[in-house]
Amino acid sequence: MAYEALDFYDVNELLTEEEQMVRDSVRGWVEERVMPVIAGHFRDGTFPLSMAKEMGELGLLGAHLDGYGCAGMGQVSYGLICQELERGDSGVRSFCSVQGSLAMYPIHAFGSEEQKQKWLPEMAAGEAIGCFGLTEPDFGSDPGGMITTAKPVPGGWVLNGAKMWITNGGIADIAVVWARTPDGIRGFLVERGTPGYTAPDIGGKWSLRASVTSELVFDDCKVPEDAILPGTVGLKNSLMCLSSARYGIAWGAIGAAQACYSEALEHAKTRIVYGKPIGRFQMVQNKLVEMASEITKAQLLAWRLGRLKEAGSEHHTQISLAKRNNVHMALEAARNARDMLGASGITDEYVSGRHMANLESVITYEGTHDIHMLIVGMELTGLNALGNV
Ligand SMILES: Cc1cc2nc3c(=O)[nH]c(=O)nc-3n(C[C@H](O)[C@H](O)[C@H](O)COP(=O)(O)OP(=O)(O)OC[C@H]3O[C@@H](n4cnc5c(N)ncnc54)[C@H](O)[C@@H]3O)c2cc1C
16 A cells, blocks of 8 residues: 655645655655564564664664764754654654664763763664663653662762663663762663663563563662763753653654554545445545644644754743644544554554554653643643642
């Protein structure tokens, strides 16, 4: 079934030639390399690890960062990369988001020159893989409550605690880990193989199956003095990483929704029920029009946010609004597309069911739908309904 990306308001015209080229090259790569194999990976619960180097060659890893082997693209180009990857699968986009925004970005923004030289070129090439450990078993929406500690000892630090639900954890060469020190929360780089550090994978997932999700366990794990990210001064640094990743998610969700819409539209034109294509029924058209309207609004929101980000004038609550709106939009589109496919929609011959399952994770991670509502609500009212912030 041929994929056609909806662009009802000619958002294409708002993009530079370079941005269009980036989008088209990633779209082509996803069509050729991701689509033929992704349902199999989802079924087997495996991440297509060989794609890491291919993404590196295409300049997709840390694409929005400058220097150290990174492509130095603009924010809209980075967003379009996320959009096209997530059209393939949220797991593939999650890999790219975690690598670029949650692992490379903190090294780039808060790392020492030695840390940057050591890790960023290899990570940009997809030869070294990173993960980001913030969430703990008892602290997800409220990461400031974390109990993982980093205790200063002669010659370094000793980490104790556990991180939970960590994307790329089991395949990561380097983990960016947030821990409580006597001076507050700081970021640390923990290398794979460090004694006292293990990363067991979490099984039994019915969402984001083509992505590795792991626990990170630190049991008297000693790291050297220079494992600390020197520019980190508190929880706010980890939240800056999340802002960068959430921005990409707001774009990525559009790709997932476009994939579902394209599939639903094709089915509406070709599936004959009561002697006519189901697209001739008003309720089916209503679903398609709702999807198209919401995708169009989401595209304009993401594009505007991208331009604000490029000007350096975006606010983190604007990112919250876009992540919340666009992921919810995509999940609704996936559910409606799945419904329109009838029984066929529950098989992995069609993409909508896989996107629907994946988006349940996407609406939860990087701040749940409700947490982003409370963040925007606080901005609008000046009143904190979130917790103890
Ligand atoms: C597939 C996957 C990959 C992930 N990858 C990573 C990763 O790479 N790194 C990382 O650090 N984390 C990662 N996470 C963790 C993710 O960010 C957390 O799951 C998320 O922040 C929610 O935390 P929680 O699961 O502990 O839910 P909880 O915080 O326990 O929330 C449970 C429910 O309570 C609601 N709730 C909580 N507080 C409030 C409040 N004040 N008011 C109203 N409602 C509230 C929430 O909205 C939610 O509905 C991942 C999660 C998943 C599923």
